[in-house]
Amino acid sequence: MFWDSKLLNFLTIVAVVLFGYFLYTLDLFKAEPIEVEVSLYVNPTTQFPIDDKAAWNPERRIAINAKSENRIKSYKIKATTEDGLVVLEKEEVIVNRPKTLKIWLPKPDINLPDKTRIHYDVAITDWSNANFFSGATLHKKLDFIINTKPPTIKILANSHKISYGGSALVVFSVDSVDIKEIQVSNGKDSFIPFPFMREGYYAVIMAWPIANQNFSGKITATDTALNTQRIAIPFIKDTTPRYQSSTIALKEDFLSEKMDSLIDDILDIYPDAALLALNNNFEKFVYINEQVRENDEKTIKEISQEASEKDAQSLSMPVSWTSFTPIKGYAVVGKFGDKRTYINDKNQVSHSVHLGLDMASVKNDNIIAQNPARVALAKKLGVYGNTIILDHGFGVISLYSHLEKFLTSVDSSVESKDVIGLSGQSGWAFGDHLHFGMLVQGHNVRNVEWMDSCWIKNNITDIFEKARVIIESK
Numbered sequence: 001m002f003w004d005s006k007l008l009n010f011l012t013i014v015a016v017v018l019f020g021y022f023l024y025t026l027d028l029f030k031a032e033p034i035e036v037e038v039s040l041y042v043n044p045t046t047q048f049p050i051d052d053k054a055a056w057n058p059e060r061r062i063a064i065n066a067k068s069e070n071r072i073k074s075y076k077i078k079a080t081t082e083d084g085l086v087v088l089e090k091e092e093v094i095v096n097r098p099k100t101l102k103i104w105l106p107k108p109d110i111n112l113p114d115k116t117r118i119h120y121d122v123a124i125t126d127w128s129n130a131n132f133f134s135g136a137t138l139h140k141k142l143d144f145i146i147n148t149k150p151p152t153i154k155i156l157a158n159s160h161k162i163s164y165g166g167s168a169l170v171v172f173s174v175d176s177v178d179i180k181e182i183q184v185s186n187g188k189d190s191f192i193p194f195p196f197m198r199e200g201y202y203a204v205i206m207a208w209p210i211a212n213q214n215f216s217g218k219i220t221a222t223d224t225a226l227n228t229q230r231i232a233i234p235f236i237k238d239t240t241p242r243y244q245s246s247t248i249a250l251k252e253d254f255l256s257e258k259m260d261s262l263i264d265d266i267l268d269i270y271p272d273a274a275l276l277a278l279n280n281n282f283e284k285f286v287y288i289n290e291q292v293r294e295n296d297e298k299t300i301k302e303i304s305q306e307a308s309e310k311d312a313q314s315l316s317m318p319v320s321w322t323s324f325t326p327i328k329g330y331a332v333v334g335k336f337g338d339k340r341t342y343i344n345d346k347n348q349v350s351h352s353v354h355l356g357l358d359m360a361s362v363k364n365d366n367i368i369a370q371n372p373a374r375v376a377l378a379k380k381l382g383v384y385g386n387t388i389i390l391d392h393g394f395g396v397i398s399l400y401s402h403l404e405k406f407l408t409s410v411d412s413s414v415e416s417k418d419v420i421g422l423s424g425q426s427g428w429a430f431g432d433h434l435h436f437g438m439l440v441q442g443h444n445v446r447n448v449e450w451m452d453s454c455w456i457k458n459n460i461t462d463i464f465e466k467a468r469v470i471i472e473s474k
Contacts, residue, residue: 032069034124034138039063042226055178055225056144058112062105064140070128071097073135079108082117097127105142115177116146150229151176151221156201157466159459161236162217165210165243165337166446167438169460170233171196171203171467172219180224187216191441192312194394197471203316203464205394206233207443210243210337210353241446243337250344254430255281262288262428266382270295286350288428289342292382293352299381300389300399304442307376307391316393318464321371322416323453324398326436327361327423328368333433334358336447355444356399356437363432364404364422369414373398378406384435385427388420398450399437402429 039047040054041061056062066072072094079088087108094101101124108118120142130136152175162168174182184191184204189212193202208215217233259281267275270292278284338354373390376397381387386403404424414420423434438450449455 032128034072034126034136035067036122036124036138036140037065038140038142039065040226048226052141053143054145055147055223056118057148057225057227058107058146059148060226064103064105064122064124066101066103066124066138068099068124068126068128070126070136071099072101073097073125073127075101075103075125076123077103077106077120079106079118079120081112082119087112087118112146114146114148118144118146120144145177147177147223147225147227149177150227151179151223153219153221153229153231155219155231155233156470157463158233159235159463161238162206162208162215163238163446163449164208164215164241166238166241166449167205167207167440167459168217168235169203169205169463170217170219170235171201171463173201174221175200176221176223178224179221180226181220181222183218183220183222185216185218185220186212187214187218188212189443192308192395194312194316195314196316197318197468198315198474201467201471203394203467205396205440205460207440207445208237209443209445241337243339244335245339245341247341247343250282250285250342252281255285258428258430259284265380265427266292269380269382282344282346282348285342286348288383289350289352296381296384296387297355300377300384300387300437300439301442303377303389304391304395304397304439307374307389307397308395308441311391311393311395318461318468319393320461320464321392321396321456323451323456324370324438324447325451326367326370326398326400327359327365327434330359330361330434332357333360333431334435336444356401356435357447358433358435360431360433361423364424365432365434366419367400367403367421367423367434369398369416369418369420371398371416373414375408375410375412375414375420378408378410381427383428385429386421386424387427390414390420395441396450397437397439397442399435399439401435401437402426402433404432 038050040050041047074093077090080086087110088106090106122140123137125135125137128136155172158170159168182193184193191204191206193204196203215237217235220230222228275287334354336357340352342350371392373392376391377389384401387401390398402425403421405422408420423432425432438445438447
């Protein structure tokens with residue numbers, strides 16, 4: 001009898017457990033998961049998603065957007081510091097049973113110093129039958145580091161002025177708990193800051209492209225709490241450089257002299273049936289002068305910017321460059337910034353801007369790399385012909401086009417005074433000459449500055465040296 005009673009009790013317990021498990025697994029007790037998104041508001045209309053672990057300035061509001069098909073019943077919020085101090089507790093029952101709810105994360109009840117770590121546990125419960133009718137609960141855990149101070153930007157050294165179409169250097173430091181982004185701008189274009197010598201220091205060679213009528217140099221630093229500091233770069237703006245405009249009459253015999261052979265080369269580089277469909281030499285010229293030139297310049301800009309992005313991944317040290325002049329005893333046959341209008345006998349026109357310096361010397365003259373570099377491109381282009389691009393670091397690029405022959409190859413290192421190629425007339429060129437260009441982070445700039453050793457010393461080398469002395473004294 002005793003054993004019968006024990007067995008009966010055991011079977012009863014098993015039956016109750018199994019029945020409970022059966023009820024638990026019924027769809028009646030299942031719930032759709034609660035979904036949440038966390039956003040940081042910079043202002044009432046601008047928000048950004050943030051990670052579960054982030055820096056936070058409590059002056060900026062954080063919203064937890066909850067969504068539940070079973071409708072939202074309540075939420076609880078508890079905030080504690082790293083040492084277990086409870087700095088906030090809040091609980092609210094939502095009587096109107098919404099499917100979506102924006103919960104504004106409350107600030108701690110006490111002021112916490114910067115670098116304090118604070119942990120939030122946000123528990124959101126729905127109206128489902130889960131957990132035997134008590135509802136499903138989602139725990140959203142958030143870990144923040146309090147950061148209320150914006151980054152501090154300090155300019156250590158900079159070029160005295162920047163000229164329209166020219167270049168200038170600025171070296172600066174950024175002091176912050178952490179950094180999300182550093183932006184350097186001329187008012188229109190952004191420039192990658194190069195980490196310089198030590199952590200927290202940066203150098204940027206900037207450009208004032210001739211396409212930009214104005215220049216407004218600024219540095220903006222933003223941390224992960226979206227605290228922002230912005231300062232102006234104190235360059236004096238030199239607007240005196242002027243660039244000529246030229247009108248060039250096109251004759252049929254001039255157009256036909258090189259058209260067919262050039263088109264064959266272009267089709268190998270940029271296959272386009274539209275070029276073959278053009279009816280006359282002037283239409284072909286317009287296509288080459290505008291479309292093919294645009295393709296070439298896009299390639300050049302992309303290669304230059306890719307080189308800058310690659311170089312900016314590592315720490316850069318001060319450099320000392322000399323004049324970039326690549327040919328001895330040359331004559332200038334085409335100037336930088338020349339706005340050219342081509343016109344035929346029917347008054348049809350085509351336009352382009354000459355973005356380099358055309359230098360004529362003897363036939364197949366040696367092209368000399370005056371400063372150490374990495375070869376970023378050695379390739380035939382359309383209008384530019386055989387072209388070499390050298391990456392000198394800090395976003396500075398030198399370009400050599402219309403070459404007869406390459407004497408180097410991509411990714412090779414070149415040293416000062418190395419001969420990298422021979423001048424020629426490949427591409428859209430009439431007569432042996434070199435098209436020489438200088439670019440800063442993909443923007444074409446005045447050659448005359450980079451061919452002037454005094455300008456380089458005063459505006460680049462001396463600025464690097466001044467910054468080096470300041471940084472090493474820290």
